[in-house]
Amino acid sequence: MTQEPRPPMPETSPLILERVAIFQGSHPLVAVDARIAPGEVLTLMGPSGVGKSTLLAQVAGFLSPAFSATGRIRLGDDDLTRRPPERRRLGLLFQDPLLFPHLSVGGNLAFGMRPGGGRRERRRLVGEALADIGLAGFAGRDPATLSGGQRARVALMRVLLAEPRAMLLDEPFSKLDAALRDEMRRLVFARIRDRGLPTLMVTHDREDAEAADGRIIELGN
Structure with missing residues (x-):
């Protein structure tokens, strides 16, 4: 396929x-x-x-x-x-990743996405985004279990999924x-x-x- x-x-x-x-x-x-x-x-x-x-x-x-x-x-x-x-x-990246502790990794990414699209489509986009940054299968993870580098990558992808026009x-x-x-x-x-x-x-x-x-x-x- x-x-x-x-x-x-x-x-x-x-x-x-x-x-x-x-x-x-x-x-x-x-x-x-x-x-x-x-x-x-x-x-x-x-x-x-x-x-x-x-x-x-x-x-x-x-x-x-x-x-x-x-x-x-x-x-x-x-x-x-x-x-x-x-x-x-505008997409903002700060010194700290500022991930939401009450949301999973996938939930953090979905939070940044613009409204629209069904739940299945949003899950697909989250999965693709995680694979793109070398974190395939991490959607259900607690952000507290991630390394510093992994948190930074998730923060970046959350910003990009919001489709900013500038950074x-x-x-x-x-x-x-x-x-x-x-x-x-x-x-x-x-x-x-x-x-x-x-x-x-x-x-x-x-x-x-x-x-x-x-x-x-x-x-x-």
């Missing part, structure tokens, strides 16, 4: 930060003006407190009231600036040991390229930026 081909990935648009600036009171914190092409990773680097994660929060739509911002955030012609976070369709990475590899960090870099950046997702990453680690093989903006200089 031959397997049906997967449907093509939806077309993606560039992520555009149009003169985006963050202020803490009247104090300017960080400013970026950039266009991130589909499949490209733009890396923001700089010391703690320079505003990297604050800028990421503005792009995601949950900037703290302690800050204010100017400029526009667009995906192609689609203006996201004043749109609530849940309607931006935001906040120090996503910093809590992994050296061997797992290298493995996850390859996996994450390969999926970003395969799906043509414009990506904004903040990191302290020069090796993260080099593995992303994209432009680097040094903040605080």
Whole structure:
């Protein structure tokens, strides 16, 4: 029995930060003006407190009231600036996998999926996703039984199953040991390229930026 081909990935648009600036009171914190092409990773680097994660929060739509911002955030012609976070369709990966402890591995993946499709179809997609990251048969597992690398892979696939239009990475590899960090870099950046997702990453680690093989903006200089 031959397997049906997967449907093509939806077309993606560039992520555009149009003169985006963050202020803490009247104090300017960080400013970026950039266009991130589909499949490209733009890396923001700089010391703690320079505003990297604050800028990421503005792009995601949950900037703290302690800050204010100017400029526009667009995906192609689609203006996201004043749109609530849940309607931006941006995938976020953080330092911690943040898996739901009360759900199985399969339940965590299904949680991220967009509404629609029957239960059987969703199970099929979860099974395919797990096989894609080398965790075939793990759907019924408790997330607490997974290794750090396995949890990181499940977190990545949960984001991808939500079909984001762009990705935001906040120090996503910093809590992994050296061997797992290298493995996850390859996996994450390969999926970003395969799906043509414009990506904004903040990191302290020069090796993260080099593995992303994209432009680097040094903040605080």
